[in-house]
Amino acid sequence: MTNSINELIDSNVIFISGSNTTENHPVIGAKIRQAKAKGAKIIVVDPRNIDIAADADVFLQVNPGTNIALANAMMNYIISEGLDAAEYVKERTEGFDELVATVADYTPEKAAEICGVSAEDIKKAARIYAEGEKASIVYCMGVTQHSTGTEGVMSMANLAMLCGNIGIESGGVNPLRGQNNVQGACDMGALPGTYxxxxxxxxxxVKAKFEKAWGVALSDKVGLTLTEIVHGAGHGDIKFLYIMGENPMVSDPDLTHVEEALKNTGFLVVQDIFLTETAQLADVVLPAATFAEKDGTFSNTERRVQMVRKAINPIGDCKPDWQILSEVLKRLGIGKNYASPEDVFAEIREVTPSYAGISYDRLNELGSLQWPCPTEDHAGTKFLHVGKFARGLGLFKPAAFKPSAELPDDEYPVIMTTGRVLYHYHTRTMTGKVDGLNAMSPESFVEINPEAARKLSIAEGDKVKISTRRGSIVAKAKVTPKLKENVIFIPFHFAEGAANVLTNPVVDPIAKIPEYKSCAAKLEKVAWDWSEEADGIR
Structure with missing residues (x-):
């Protein structure tokens, strides 16, 4: 996030795109509702009529995969109406002429046809956003998990710069991370092209600096992303794979291919807190400690570094991740003698400029700090790009709309999209062990528009077979007006009735993120197996 969570409360406008905020990030959803109570205007963009849409001044129920067309149309209208922040654009950005040329083709009327919404609603949303003194953009995986996901993110940044909303308090571009330490993992170099x-x-x-710090020779070649690793494993190119805290046997697209790839890997190690679906395929499982059994730090979605203190000692044979990795490194002959997580953090400070001013002593005293925090007398950074952008001038990166890689046709006539529910977390590695949560959300389901259900004679609770070009699953029907007639929704949490058996593994060419949010599908009502029901009654 360029800005901080609590700043949302004082935003005049909050533009939410591809984020089911109140279900997936309920604390942040509560902040948005506090802003609404103070008079903020809310714009919501999503293929589903999600909970937060009830608070919206404008709700744009777009067709899946059309975010870029919508953003371009909003910018087209803002520029044509003279609502852009002209001085800000002139003094702080570059590439504006290219942006103008690109969005010129996207009138609200043209985008309305692409997105399946009203041109007047597009204009209304554009005016509300442009006229907000402090306007914040909040987005999540509904923007990123497309074959044009990177360009979708760039479009959000374009819109914010066009209206002068980066580098101000309660504004900015604010992606919401999907798990508690995703930001920290990226900060620490868990990406294929960065330290x-x-x-x-x-x-x-940079390479020389890390070679000196770590005492080993390093490659200057960019590594593979997760999707590329799985592809390589499937073709026999990956001989050894070490998976930590990830469950691709539920979370990755086209699960049939994922299973084949993992089984084809020469040696598979999984380090996790439970014996997940992925761990069951491993040659070696290394039991890791949970958050409550270890000390350390997490860095959250607003760049806030926070202390984690263990409540109990690790149970059984499990160990904290840092100890497991230290032992592995020692056996490889390249380990250092770390005595504690604080030793590891001290090394992080030496090689990570944005963390240099953060120490355990300061965290114990202050509770948390937000990076960048370059020196020990620095207070941390509440919001980014004040006065100027980190690169100097902010660069507009316009993008033309491209449809999803797979569109409905006669054989697969509906669009399937995926997401999360309030009661479960990711692949249910943890929440699936909680009886109360399972009682609230026990199994996979498919949301279907009432008219679409009527045409297929599907009623609430019926078994439905959902098929795509990757495979088929069976799930219970939830008949709901949340969706347009040609769109269905399936949560991805469940191993039984797994949505990712169906999803399209095509990836964004830049970030290599799979297109989880849009693929072509078909529905068929499934007859009940009454003998199975009788067994259940007995």
């Missing part, structure tokens, strides 16, 4: 603090592996000076 900690997003320092490029291709930069010779």
């Amino acid at each position: 900690p603090a997003y320092q490029s592996v291709a930069n010779a000076d």
Whole structure:
């Protein structure tokens, strides 16, 4: 996030795109509702009529995969009506002429046809956003998980810069991370092309710095993303794979292919807190400690570094991740003698400029700090890009709309999209162990529009077979007006009736993120197996 969570309360406008905020990030959803109570205007963009849409001044129920067309149309209208922040654009950005040329083709009327919404609603949303003194953009995986996901993110940044909303309090572009330490993992270099603090592996000076710090020779070649690793494993190119805290046997697209790939891997190690669906395929499982059994730090979605203190000692044979990795490194002959997580953090500070001013002593005293925090007398950074952008001038990166890689046809006539529910977390590795949560959300389901259900003679609770070009699953029907007639929704949490058996593994060419949010599908009502029901009654 360029800004901080609590700043949302004082935003005049909050533009929510592809984020089911109140279900997926309920604390942040509560902040947005506090802002609404103070008079903020809310714009919501989503293929489903999600809970937060009830608070919206404008709700744009777009067709899946049309975010870029919508953003371009909003910018087209803002520019044509003279609502853009002209001085800000002139003084702080570059590439504006290219942006103008690109969005010129996207009138609200044209985008309305693409997105399946009203042109007047597009204009209303554009005017509300442009006229907000402090307007914040909040987005999530409904923007990123498309074959044009990177360009979708760039479009959000374009819109914010066009209206002067980056570098101000209660404004900004604010992606919501899907798990508690995703931001911290990225900060620490868990990306294929960077060392900690997003320092490029291709930069010779950076490479030399880390070689000196770690005492090993390093490659300057960019590594593989998760989807590329699975693809390589499926083709026999990955001989050894080490998976930590990830369950691709539920979370990755086209699960049939994922299973084949993992079984084809020469040696598979899984480090996790439970024996997940992925761990069951492993040659070696390393039992890790839970959050309550270890000390350390997490860095959350607003760049806030926070202490984690163990409540109990690790149970049984499990160990904290840092200890497991230290032992592995020692056996490889390249380990250091870390005595505690604080030793690891001390090394992080030495090689990570944005963390240099953060120490355990300061965290114990202050509770938390937000990076960048370059020195020990620095208070941390509440919001980014004040006065100027980190790169100097903010660069507009316009993008033309491209449809999803797979569109409905006669054989697969509906669009399937996926997401989360309030009661479960990711692949249910943890929440699936909680009886109360399972009582609230026990199994996979498919949301279907009432008219679409009527045409297929599907009623609430019926078994439905959902098929795509990857495979088929069976799930219970939830008949709801939340969706348009040609769109269905399936949560991805469940191993039985797994949505990701169906999803399209095609990826964004830049970030390599799969297109989880849009693929072509078909529905068939399934006859009940009454003998199975009788067994259940007995």
